[in-house]
Amino acid sequence: MIILKNTYLTIELTQQGAELLSIKDMEGQEYLLRDEKHWGYYLEFEHPEDLTAMGLDAQTGLLKRNHRPFGKKVTRIDLDKSLFKEDALIFQNLKSEYLSLKSRKTNKEVRFHIREFPFLGIWTTTGSAPFICIEPWVGHADYEDFHGEFMEKEDNVILSPGESATHTYIIEIRY
Secondary structure, X not given: OEEEEXXXXXXXXXXXXXXXXXXXXXXXXXXXXXXXXXXXXXXXXEEEEEEEEOOEOOOOOOEOOOOEEEEEEEEEEEOOHXXXXXXXXXXXXXXXOEEEEEEXXXXXXXXXXXXXXXXXXXXXXXXXOOEEEEEEEEOOOOEOOOOOOHXXXXXXXXXXXXXXXXXXXXXXXXX
């Protein structure tokens, strides 16, 4: 269900039955990055985060087992092309209930409420497209060494008959 009310866009995802649940949402937020001087945007976490980025193979789209330290007590990530040289940033089990896309030039922000999602993917294209994707996930891509069935994938949610799971994703536009 998608609800737009005032400055809130709410997406409620409910799955019922004995099925696997893996959710990856793609929200592209346009911003200027046509050249380096126009980046001027950053992500701000609600709480300081000790971040470790899950490794991703840019060629295959598969996760690597080696995760790389990203920073301790991080509250802000300044956006620039170098952040994405190894592809997406993927973080797990954040403490923050939300993170915001902000500009150094205005007071406007887009706030993403992510507390119901154990993974967060952040990426942009390698070309000059002016957007960033901020994706809350339940589940993720396969690891490079995974060769099993979909039911055996790590971090999928399995629902028993009659069970349901709801994950609410709110995008708040603040100005």
